[in-house]
Amino acid sequence: MSWRKDQGRSERGYHHGNLKEALLQAALDLISKKGPAGFTFADAARMAGVSPAAPYRHFRDRDELIASIAQRGFEQFEAALTQAWDDGRPDTVTAFERVGRAYLAFAREEPAFYSAMFESGLPPDANPALMAAGERAFAIIRAAAERLAALAPPGMPRPPAMMMALHIWSMSHGVASLFGRGDAARRKLPMSPEELLEAEVLIYLRGLGFPTERRPGATPPPLDDRPPGDKAGPWGKAK
Amino acid sequence: MSWRKDQGRSERGYHHGNLKEALLQAALDLISKKGPAGFTFADAARMAGVSPAAPYRHFRDRDELIASIAQRGFEQFEAALTQAWDDGRPDTVTAFERVGRAYLAFAREEPAFYSAMFESGLPPDANPALMAAGERAFAIIRAAAERLAALAPPGMPRPPAMMMALHIWSMSHGVASLFGRGDAARRKLPMSPEELLEAEVLIYLRGLGFPTERRPGATPPPLDDRPPGDKAGPWGKAK
């Protein structure tokens, strides 16, 4: 993790040696501190110890730097979701819930990435690589939805996986952007964002006819025939 | 709608006469054209025909102007939701769906307001009036959720209205910010945002045990006992 040239600190020749990476790192720091709007090209250059003109050797302009960060964000996001999904192990529902938590965790732990990805106001069509990266991340959710849809109880009509994926994504993004980040947009909630999202998804899945019990092999009893102690439903004791 | 002093156009004395309003209007125009980040204090002043320093007589700084817009946005938002809700007429479910469509319509037709309200990155705690306005808008959703919750079928545990409201809000906001605005962040969808959200909410409500039929007085048949023709579910023919 350490560089040949001393962390851009005191002694550094005319050439930085790894400016592009240093700029991306600096930008991440700054965005997480001051938001994507407050972030400054010149600040990033200063933090990397170069002149304000140097970044232009690596990025056409400020927007391209932000787009690079968004793209990298989507890649890490995809990796995080992939790991959480773990190809549906040990069972589809458990893995699915893990994906939801991973979504929120990413938004909370990488607010700089998240806002670059979703709140930077970049023209989405002008950047094919960026859009492709976003598409790949969404593909994970879509794949998970596909597997879930295949599990739909036989009696019910099978829901379109694409629609399910879009629904799940909108719930996750909604919760993450309204309540998810540590500091910003905080409202007093009767429950944590994770609990809120989990309950939301469980209710939604139940609406599609899925069993809401967590045990893998358990055949779900019909909705009106659950044991009395199980009637609490997907929400806790929230008033 | 016309002002004593000719629309800030040609002849205007030393004093503008209605600068504050003109600035808010100009800012709205600019934000809707170039996003809240691209909007410029100086530009708004120019558009109002005054010097760049004049706005400081009416707003402490650029952020306060944006906050004013956000607040005004929440007020119009609240009005739109209130009108859509219409106190639950003609029946709770119909009115509830109207609220969902009103939410999306607002995000689409007033993108400047919407982004000032939700994407400007303002510190929410630093602005009590703004937060209160947001709270009042949310209160409409909450009130609607309350009425819906009261309709929960007797056999089911009654869902907490606050949680329902948060769920509905996160779905609406998720759909609106991911797919809702005319130009930005557009993805190819198999259905319109309105249809997407309506299906999402219907499935969710069904997960809570609500009947998904639209007719007001109709007593819902148990989930497993619907007439065959009704099994299509809340989604259309989406692939």
Place this chain on the structure above:
DNA sequence: CAGCTCATGTGAACGGCTTTTACATGAGGC
């Protein structure tokens, strides 16, 4: 090793933005 080349960094400069300060104007109350 000498020499060349080209990617990478520098310094200076332009225009624009935000914000402050001292000053100008004139609308409305006395």
Place this chain on the structure above:
DNA sequence: GCCTCATGTAAAAGCCGTTCACATGAGCTG
């Protein structure tokens, strides 16, 4: 009719994004 004070202006400081001509030196070529 005069005074006052809210409201506007001009000028200036400091920052930022961006460009351009120029400097540096890493790495190839011989």
